[in-house]
Amino acid sequence: MARVSPQNLILNPNDAPSASTSLKIGVLALQGAFLEHANMLRKLGATPVEVRLPQDLDELDGLIIPGGESTTIGKLAAQFNLIQPLHGFIQQGKAVWGTCAGLIFLAKDIGQTLNGGHVIPQRLEVLDIKVDRNAFGRQVDSFEADLSLTFSPEPFRAVFIRAPKIEAVGEGVQVIARLADGTIVAAHRDNLLVTAFHPELTDDPRFHQYFLAMIGQ
Ligand code: GLN
Numbered sequence: 414m415a416r417v418s419p420q421n422l423i424l425n426p427n428d429a430p431s432a433s434t435s436l437k438i439g440v441l442a443l444q445g446a447f448l449e450h451a452n453m454l455r456k457l458g459a460t461p462v463e464v465r466l467p468q469d470l471d472e473l474d475g476l477i478i479p480g481g482e483s484t485t486i487g488k489l490a491a492q493f494n495l496i497q498p499l500h501g502f503i504q505q506g507k508a509v510w511g512t513c514a515g516l517i518f519l520a521k522d523i524g525q526t527l528n529g530g531h532v533i534p535q536r537l538e539v540l541d542i543k544v545d546r547n548a549f550g551r552q553v554d555s556f557e558a559d560l561s562l563t564f565s566p567e568p569f570r571a572v573f574i575r576a577p578k579i580e581a582v583g584e585g586v587q588v589i590a591r592l593a594d595g596t597i598v599a600a601h602r603d604n605l606l607v608t609a610f611h612p613e614l615t616d617d618p619r620f621h622q623y624f625l626a627m628i629g630q
Pocket of ligand 1: 481483514517574
């Protein structure tokens with residue numbers, strides 16, 4: 414499958430949906446905001462597939478790990494024997510996008526010991542980013558803010574819900590969105606994408622388009 418660089422795309426909020434009809438995109442449906450991702454994918458012409466079991470990953474072109482509660486998603490993923498198959502999926506080069514809790518699930522460093530001390534891994538720990546899990550604190554549980562994007566000239570109005578913050582990115586990880594104060598809230602490396610906010614809760618399809626462009630046709 415040809416890989417295009419989404420960094421070379423200039424996406425505008427009102428761009429016509431990209432031709433992504435043939436793409437089958439899984440949405441991990443253990444807990445959290447998976448229906449909204451599926452709706453957005455459908456609007457862009459892709460086919461969403463709910464993923465709960467390892468065999469649900471077969472024949473997918475990419476996978477979204479939604480927001481929700483990362484501890485719960487991790488426990489369920491371990492119980493459903495999804496951790497190893499998800500590692501395999503990523504190693505095959507398939508694209509994976511984690512939003513909010515999904516970002517925490519993919520991050521290498523969330524300020525805990527490896528696997529949070531669990532005997533059975535409950536997170537993937539594949540993307541070299543350092544994350545502050547409840548960065549915005551209880552005072553500001555949810556908020557909206559305009560982000561500046563590297564791949565599109567228009568700001569992106571983003572919804573944050575008990576959101577994590579990316580404190581630092583490792584070598585080769587590209588920062589693709591920031592808050593006005595410079596806080597990093599989205600990053601991309603190879604086949605991995607993470608966003609600290611919830612693009613599926615807005616009408617703006619640019620992050621979903623970005624993800625589909627990572628996969629290409
Ligand atoms: N802070 C939550 C967690 O730790 C994530 C919140 C979200 O996904 N909206 O899982």
